[in-house]
Amino acid sequence: xxxxxxxxxxxxxxxCAYATGSVLHKSKSSGAVAVTAPKYLDGHTTDRxxxxxVEETAEEAGxxxxxxxxxxxxxxxxxxxxxxxxxSINEGEEAKTNEPAVPSQxxxxxxxxxxxxxxxxxxxxxxxxxxxxxDGPSKxxxxxxxxxxxKGIHATFFMIGNQLSGNEKTVKNAAQAGxxxxxxxxTHDKDTLYKSGSSAKFLKEYKREQEMIEKITGTAPWLIxxxxxxxxxxxxxxxxxxxxxxxxxxxxxxxxxDWSYSGKPNRIIQExxxxxxxxxxxxxxHEKAQTVQALPEIISVLQKKGYAFAVYKPDQHIVVNFSKDxxx
Numbered sequence: 001x002x003x004x005x006x007x008x009x010x011x012x013x014x015x016c017a018y019a020t021g022s023v024l025h026k027s028k029s030s031g032a033v034a035v036t037a038p039k040y041l042d043g044h045t046t047d048r049x050x051x052x053x054v055e056e057t058a059e060e061a062g063x064x065x066x067x068x069x070x071x072x073x074x075x076x077x078x079x080x081x082x083x084x085x086x087x088s089i090n091e092g093e094e095a096k097t098n099e100p101a102v103p104s105q106x107x108x109x110x111x112x113x114x115x116x117x118x119x120x121x122x123x124x125x126x127x128x129x130x131x132x133x134x135d136g137p138s139k140x141x142x143x144x145x146x147x148x149x150x151k152g153i154h155a156t157f158f159m160i161g162n163q164l165s166g167n168e169k170t171v172k173n174a175a176q177a178g179x180x181x182x183x184x185x186x187t188h189d190k191d192t193l194y195k196s197g198s199s200a201k202f203l204k205e206y207k208r209e210q211e212m213i214e215k216i217t218g219t220a221p222w223l224i225x226x227x228x229x230x231x232x233x234x235x236x237x238x239x240x241x242x243x244x245x246x247x248x249x250x251x252x253x254x255x256x257x258d259w260s261y262s263g264k265p266n267r268i269i270q271e272x273x274x275x276x277x278x279x280x281x282x283x284x285x286h287e288k289a290q291t292v293q294a295l296p297e298i299i300s301v302l303q304k305k306g307y308a309f310a311v312y313k314p315d316q317h318i319v320v321n322f323s324k325d326x327x328x
Contacts, residue, residue: 129307130282131155131299132252134184134225137167137174138287145174147295154178154311156250158225161186161209168216175217180312182223182250183209193226194233199241202226206247223248223312231322243327250312250320252284256298258291265294272298276305282320 133144136159148155157179164171175181185193186205193202206224214220224247226234231251234242242249254275261267268290272283283298285291302309321328 126279127305127307128280128310129276129302130280130310130312132158132182132225132250132282132284133291134158134284134286135160135188136287137163137170140287140289140292141167141170141174143292144287144295145177145179147292147299148179149177151296151299153299153309154180155309156180156182156223156312158182158184158223158250159209159213160184160188161205161212162188164209164212164216171213171216175219178311180221180223181213181217181219182221182225182312183213184225185209185227188227190228190233197238199238202238203241203245203247207245222246222314223250223317225250229322234323239323239325239328243325247328248314248317249325249328250282251322252282253278253320254281254283256283256285256291256294258288258294259286261290262288263290265290265297268294269297269301273301276302276307280318281307 131148131153133155136157141157144155154177157174159171159181161183171181183206185202186209187193193205210220210222224242226249229251230239230249234249239249254272256268257271258268261271268285276283285295299309319326319328
């Protein structure tokens, strides 16, 4: 029995060795390749705890992500948007930005380069002058604007509402050239505006004119000039109503008296020379033939006296009324 068992065991070992050799030989002779395991993200598993397969190696993933400007090359991490936009920024450096521009008051367009030049004049010049022209629009408006353009300066116009119709192009041209279009009432009639002692008709005229100018220029003005000046016609209660209506009111510091010097431009020039002496001057002029003739020399005189020219800006309002009412 023992001998028989040994013979059977030996026979089994022989057959196993033969079978194994056959398999190895068959594998080599057929050229078959062993199947590789699937690729996995390191340490990433599904909710079931099984590794999540991916379709590319880590090296391949790095190359693909490196071509995406929104990712840091080779890392797969989200890149700093500022660094992605500016490749010259080195690692660890922060992007530098310019200070934001100072915004304009709400509802007002932001300042153009031309307006910024005027602002610079106002803040740096020791002596500033505002040229103002009443009683337009008229046949002289374009001539005045042409002179201002030639000299590279701007002015403030106080126009009469009843004269706007038919002169819309002239008004728009003056505004687009960089001048400020203010209001001088609808009628310029002393009795209508002041005789009752009430501000009702006065304010009604200015509100009407404001609507008309806004329709022409696209901007609603708030600066008014009272016909014949605010003194002695406008008292405390009258000013209260003007302030409540949100209007600002300018009189003047220099009266050129051009309205009384018909045909005498030299007298106007001498009047301006005689009166100007303050660091800030607001010169009253009118749309008259003699004013057009005197204007180039007036500008030259003021320049020689060291004045910079400014145009009215709502966000740079200065108080210029005979009552020195700071609300206006």
